[in-house]
Amino acid sequence: MKPAPFDYACPSTIDEALGLLAERGAAARVLAGGQSLLPRMALRQDRPGLLVDVNRVAGLGTRTTTGQGLRLGATVRQAAVLRAGSGAGLLDAALPWVGSPGTRARGTVVGSLCFADPAAELPTVLLATGGSLEVRSAGGNRTVEAAELYRGAGRTALAADELAVAVTVPLDTADTRSAWLEFGRRPGDLPLVGVGVVVRVHAGVVDAVRVACAGVHDVPWAVPVAGLRGAGDPALAQEIAEIAARECRPTDDERTTAAHRRVLVRTLVRRALERVLRPDTEVPGAA
Ligand SMILES: Cc1cc2nc3c(=O)[nH]c(=O)nc-3n(C[C@H](O)[C@H](O)[C@H](O)COP(=O)(O)OP(=O)(O)OC[C@H]3O[C@@H](n4cnc5c(N)ncnc54)[C@H](O)[C@@H]3O)c2cc1C
Structure with missing residues (x-):
């Protein structure tokens, strides 16, 4: 066609x-x-x-570091970020899973965020890291936080006359550890389920946890772990994996069943957390 x-x-x-x-x-x-x-x-x-x-619009191809983190303009390609490294561990871990070298050479980070595919890696990375989009229209500028950005499959909070000019992703600190794991049918496919985790471990104690899943709901889903703290041991990984499996509401579709997705959520959340809580643990890149 x-x-x-x-x-x-x-x-x-x-x-x-x-x-x-x-x-x-x-x-x-x-x-x-x-x-x-x-x-x-x-x-x-x-x-x-x-x-x-927008590929020839001046000023949209820049990469800078601000007080809030790494700022990528709207025409910065996924491949360029992957090549140079971003300083945000979860973004670096997820990017190799986005499409293939060919799609990453043209595809932009901001474009993937605006496309709002519920199974896509980058919207879930934005949620897990607490990033935001900088949006402009003829009427003015605004910042849309990741948690407010998604309204449904293929739908964002952007109005038709708004342009996302940049994304900002918080940079890791010395205490940050992160991991991305996903399960898909073939390399380069959108995952059936993808999981991003970002934890802050201070003096051996986990004092902040963020876990987000792709492919589970019609928008990126944050596992409700607010307030959970603990020693960096496997018991915490298991506890959060059980919360995720219990609270998620996947549905059947042409790619797989809700029951399969729930199993994937439990397994991938546990493995991703084990990876960051005990970095010496052997965990396969994909389940
Ligand atoms: C073979 C193949 C495999 C793929 N595999 C994956 C995968 O594994 N994971 C994955 O996440 N994606 C995958 N994709 C999808 C694709 O790579 C991403 O969605 C893509 O990179 C989006 O970025 P883009 O710059 O190409 O956006 P475009 O295609 O140009 O735009 C996508 C949408 O976002 C809007 N948009 C773009 N930029 C802006 C902006 N600055 N402001 C407002 N709206 C904007 C556009 O209007 C459009 O509606 C795959 C695609 C192909 C062809």
Whole structure:
């Protein structure tokens, strides 16, 4: 199949891009790496009237460090972050699982966050790390925290006239340990379940835990572990894995059953936490 007819614009400034988005509203789509948008258009699952190609917009390809963490502009490619390392351990651990070298060469980190696939790695990384998106429209700027960003499969809190100009991911401190594990049918596939964990271990005691799952709900899901503390031992990993398996609400779909996903949640959460709580533990990269 071929895409339905569409207009194409290649603005060179953010203001120009925002003007086009404001003018065409819901008919316009931002084109970043095109790795999700273009296949959808070719299959006529999406029929935008206008593509606003942001690849030549000045200032969107930058990578900087701010007080909040690593800031990646909207056209920074996944491959570039993987190559250079990010300083955020969970992002570095998850990126090799996103697609293939070919899709990562074009695909952007921000584009993956905006596409909001519930099984995608990067939205769950954003949730587990507590990152945020910087969003602009002709009406002004705002910051959307990861926990507020996702509204459902393929739906975010961004309005049709808003452009995500950058993402900020908190950098690791000396106390941070993180791991990403996922289970998929074939290399390069979206996972059936993916799990990201970030813990802070101070003087042998775990004093902060974040666990988030991809592929389980229609948005990235944070396992309710608030307030859990403990010695960095396997009992804590087991306790959190049981909470995750009990509290998750997966559904059957064409890729697998809810029961299978629940087993994957329990296993991957436990293994990911064992990996960070006892870094010497032998854990396979994928279940
Ligand atoms: C063969 C193949 C395998 C894949 N495997 C995986 C995988 O394992 N894991 C995974 O997560 N993904 C996978 N994907 C999907 C894809 O790699 C990501 O979704 C992609 O990288 C998204 O980034 P992009 O820059 O290409 O976004 P695009 O395709 O350009 O855009 C995606 C959507 O986000 C919107 N958007 C993009 N940038 C912005 C912005 N700055 N502001 C507002 N809206 C914006 C677009 O309008 C569009 O709706 C795969 C894709 C292919 C083709």
